[in-house]
Amino acid sequence: MVQKQKNNSSKKIYIKTFGCQMNEYDTQRMYDFASKIDYQESNEFDDKVKCIVLNTCHIREKATEKIFHEIGRIKKFFRNKTKPILIVAGCVAQAEGNYILQREKYIDAVLGPQSYHNLNKVIKKIEEERRKINFTEFQTLEKFDELKKIKNTNTNISSYLTIQEGCDKFCKFCVVPYTRGPECSRSFNNIVQEAKELLQSGSREITLLGQNVNAYNNNSKKLSDLIYALSDLKGLERLRYTSSHPKDVTDDLIKAHRDCHKLMPLLHLPVQSGSNFILNKMNRNHSIEEYIETINKLKLARPEIKFSSDFIISFPGESEQDFKKSINLLEKINFINTYSFIYSQRPGTPASKFKEVPEQISKKRLIEFQDLANGIKINYRKSLMNKSSKVLFENKMTDQKYFGRDEFYNSVIVESKKNIIGKLVSVKLKKFNLNTLFGEIDHYEHESYVAA
Ligand code: SAM
Ligand code: SF4
Ligand code: F3S
Numbered sequence: 001m002v003q004k005q006k007n008n009s010s011k012k013i014y015i016k017t018f019g020c021q022m023n024e025y026d027t028q029r030m031y032d033f034a035s036k037i038d039y040q041e042s043n044e045f046d047d048k049v050k051c052i053v054l055n056t057c058h059i060r061e062k063a064t065e066k067i068f069h070e071i072g073r074i075k076k077f078f079r080n081k082t083k084p085i086l087i088v089a090g091c092v093a094q095a096e097g098n099y100i101l102q103r104e105k106y107i108d109a110v111l112g113p114q115s116y117h118n119l120n121k122v123i124k125k126i127e128e129e130r131r132k133i134n135f136t137e138f139q140t141l142e143k144f145d146e147l148k149k150i151k152n153t154n155t156n157i158s159s160y161l162t163i164q165e166g167c168d169k170f171c172k173f174c175v176v177p178y179t180r181g182p183e184c185s186r187s188f189n190n191i192v193q194e195a196k197e198l199l200q201s202g203s204r205e206i207t208l209l210g211q212n213v214n215a216y217n218n219n220s221k222k223l224s225d226l227i228y229a230l231s232d233l234k235g236l237e238r239l240r241y242t243s244s245h246p247k248d249v250t251d252d253l254i255k256a257h258r259d260c261h262k263l264m265p266l267l268h269l270p271v272q273s274g275s276n277f278i279l280n281k282m283n284r285n286h287s288i289e290e291y292i293e294t295i296n297k298l299k300l301a302r303p304e305i306k307f308s309s310d311f312i313i314s315f316p317g318e319s320e321q322d323f324k325k326s327i328n329l330l331e332k333i334n335f336i337n338t339y340s341f342i343y344s345q346r347p348g349t350p351a352s353k354f355k356e357v358p359e360q361i362s363k364k365r366l367i368e369f370q371d372l373a374n375g376i377k378i379n380y381r382k383s384l385m386n387k388s389s390k391v392l393f394e395n396k397m398t399d400q401k402y403f404g405r406d407e408f409y410n411s412v413i414v415e416s417k418k419n420i421i422g423k424l425v426s427v428k429l430k431k432f433n434l435n436t437l438f439g440e441i442d443h444y445e446h447e448s449y450v451a452a
Contacts (some may be wrong), residue, residue: 010040011050015089016070019057021242022209023090023113025160027055030089030119032150037120045077051085051123053111056092058175060344063092068104075106085126087111087119091179095348097136112136114165114181117146138181140165148190152197157394157422158238158405159203163191163226164210169245171272172283172351173315173343176211185210185218188226195230204422205238205392205405206230213241214248224252231260237424238392240409242268243310247286249294258301265302266336266408269295270310274329275322278315282351288329295333306408308337313369314362315343316354323365330372336380336408338373342366374434381432384410388442391427393420411436418444 013034017027030053031041042049052074056067067088078084085108088100093110101110108126111119115135122133152159166180195206208226210216216223223241230239239262246269257263269291273279276287298305311326330338342362345352391412393404400415404425413436414420414427420441427439 010035010038012042012046012048013039013051013053014042014045014049015053015055016045017055018063018066019055019059019090021160021207022162022165022211023055023057025162025209026090026113026116027053028154028160029147029150029152030055030116032153033117033119033146034123035153036150037123039123045074047078047081049084050082051087053087053089053119056088056090058091058095058179058346060341061346064096064100067092067100071104071106085109085123087122089113089116089119091175094136094179095175097134101132101134107132109133110136112138113179114138114140114143117143138166140181140184144184144186144190148187148193152194153201154198154203155201157203157392158205158207159198160207160209161191161194161198162186162209163223164213164216167211168215169212169247169285170283170350172281172354173312173346173349175346175349178348180211183212183215185216188218188221188229191226192229192233195233195236199233199235202422204236204424205240206236208239208241210241211243212245212248214244214250214253222250222252224250224256227253227256227260227263231262236262238407239263240266244269246271246291246294247284249298251297254294254297254301257298257305264407264409265305266308267298267305268308268310271329272310272312273315273318273322274325274327275318278318278322281317282312282315288325292332306336307333308409309333309335309339311338311340311369313340313342313366314357316351316356318343318357323369327369327372330369330376334376334380335373336377336410340366340369340373377434381410381434381437384429384437385432386428386430388426388428389437389439390424391439392424393422395421406437412439413437414439414441416441420444 015027017023087109088107089111090113094112097110109122115137118135164185166183167177168183170177214223389406391404391406393402395403397403402416402420404412406412426442428442429437429439431438
């Protein structure tokens, strides 16, 4: 891993990340921008910090209240100390910028997710003029242009790389089309360039990100073209992508799963519901039969492939029969991981006008769903015991314990006397819980995946 250079004269900036992987990527890039005006990354919150950015998420309710709670902690910590610059960035800033600026005087600026390339300009303005700033225009193309000029200094073994942002699908429950704006894809060449930089800095695994990653389209180059191109890069061991929409799993993408063995055999394919009536009401634009057909095609192309998914429990209008259809789908596909949440009403979305399912019923359904999902996960994990698995190790924990992930994105912990960070190691799995697999090292060196 390449060590980041430290400059003792720098001021410190601390960015707290909420929400999805794209926000994690954005946080990294905001640090990269801020380093240009001599603000050095701080991974803790102390009184040397001169600027704090809250990189927020608006996907479910209470997001805004969480931010005010966080600001309360900041105010308490900095009482009788010099006030840091406080910027609220991310999707809450986009959705509720003016409201939060007015409600909390401690906030100096709000900065939308498509305008964070203006971070340095905003910091300078606040330093000079101490006035309130609202920067929430959709400047996605300008942002992509600025990102290409600034090196991604991430040195993680497993890195994120945003290739596409925004969403044109307008599912009736979702804020993303309003907070991230319309679909916009980054230039193919810029992505390949950034991937090379990440590999030079020590990354071995890259996860391509987009709110609708498989809708990627840059001058007719699609996600599959990117997968083939990146698979050829020396030093890259593993490639993943998320989050994909079932409607955009095209035949060329399925073929890439067949051809590119660096592309890992786990696909996160959010379905939201097992009922056609609810899918239609959500505006998901596909049926359950089409979803299953896509899964079957992927299995034919890559027999070892497994799936994870997102489910929304109790979308308005979900009857007991509709809910049972989600349960049936869960059992049928055997998802090795699911993320399930009760439907949360979001201001400004079409579903916010729909009549909600009573809370008691929703809570009962969520418990039933998650119990079954955990049962499936436990059975899957039992089937892995005493078998070998290829693990890419990402970091050291304590006492010779190392953390990595297997091909199916399961977290794995082993003990090792040798430093195995960045190594692809064969591990015999011995124990598990719902979060982690524990194993012993079979043999240290594992053959890399051959380029497709
Ligand atoms: N683009 C992806 C797709 O098509 O499914 C999902 C991206 S969204 C950022 C991540 C997940 O948040 C969704 O899959 C959905 O399950 C969940 N989600 C979004 N809006 C929600 C809401 N209003 N209530 C509950 N869950 C929600
Ligand atoms: Fe939200 Fe995904 Fe639907 Fe877009 S496709 S509106 S990001 S759930
Ligand atoms: Fe949240 Fe915005 Fe991501 S709402 S899930 S941070 S795109």
